[in-house]
Amino acid sequence: MDDVSRETPSAPDVARRVFSSERLPLAEAYAARLATDGVVRGLIGPREAPRLWDRHLLNCAVLAELLPSGASVVDIGSGAGLPGLVVAIARPDLKVTLVEPLLRRTTFLQEVVDELSLEHVEVVRGRADSLHGTRVFDVVTSRAVAPLDRLLDWSMPLVAPEGALVAMKGSSVEEEVASSRSALERWGCADPEVRVLGGEVLTSTTVALRVVWADPAQVSWPLAPVAGRRPSARPRRKPRRPQRRQNP
Template sequence: METDGVAPEGEPSVEVPPQGPGETPAVAREIFGERLAAAVRYTEFLSTAGVQRGLIGPREVPRLWDRHVLNCAVLAELLPAGASLCDVGSGAGLPGIPVALARPDVSVTLLEPLLRRTTFLEEVVRELGLDNVTVVRGRAEEMVGKLAVDIVTARAVAPMDRLAGWGLPLLRPYGQMLALKGDSAEQELADSRAALTRLGALKWSVISVGEGTLETSTRVVRVEAGESPGGVKAATRRAKAARAGRGARDGGKAGARRRR
């Protein structure tokens, strides 16, 4: 798994460094509006409990606002009104929580397989009162047929070809995957063309968000899916899950009739 200032699984807890995340940037009010106080509280969570539990590297604390929270929040520019979103491998909640703070109209699922991370996410969501956020413990490949969203996001999770195999099958037809990437974005995309085509993608590109708002804009790989996101295998799994769901519902109705 790639990392971006995030401590690897299995590292011991570390002491919180003496410096905090620093003064709240003025641009944060423009991005978060009425939820600015919640964004400040989330950043404090990252700089304390996030470091103590090994979810954020101690050296990242002084740059939490610029490199992490605001860098992720500007992804909200790309989301249609009322969209549903799944943040795959959410970790400490990046980018899912900043996006949810910036866009309360978007329904966000934070998908994370590790218990200590989902515990942290649940505490944050509860403390901040984020009623548009749901935390789910699980792997993306386990959720095909159980979860379908308009947008999939990811940050520092895996190389593009592998990430597409996890993320695209969770999309509704013609949905989009938005992956935050750095300088390697173009090369990763070029190396992933065959995999993206096989997985039912129609278009892909590297775009920048936050230009004119942040000092350094955020580079995003945008992959637009076609009618069968994830390809043939994902479509088969979705159909199988749908049949199983219908069978369970029909069985429940039959049992209710027998009881009557």
């Protein structure tokens, strides 16, 4: 453990431009846990410890630029908390739910949440589709979880009518969008928006993909499971109200 802890990097000066003075100590405490327990438990590779800030924390924190004030956020496949826990640290106004199926990861996440007194963060052990049909959120985030076509299947059932999928992607995002046109059309999504974040403060910028519904008024969910039947994983069109016949 001592050998690992010596690799814990200190926060670079740019971190003070990304995290507020009140939130930076929390980010530093989280970075220390990642560089020690995170490595020991196999949540991140040992080679990642020296570059935690540049490659992980700061790149995830700038995702908060795309999140509305007071939004409910679910981070699917949260892993060690990237980006969901970082966003929660940077933005205490958000209500953040971290969804992760592996016990050793959710145990780590809950420990960090408790130690940092992040009362606005909830940890849920399970897959994203375990919430389909029961909960929706203003924003669904993810990082390196799946190609876009599969990510839509997992994420869009959780996106509120006026909400958005906001996913961290790599440099091939445009090709990924092009190959997922049929899935985007099937789900009734608007044209995705590619955003490059952190250009003014980071040496390595973050590429984010934002996807919203093409017609929010036509989307609804069964918000509670039906007894004896698995909740629908796909949103359904709202039925049109029949027009009243006018008397002649």
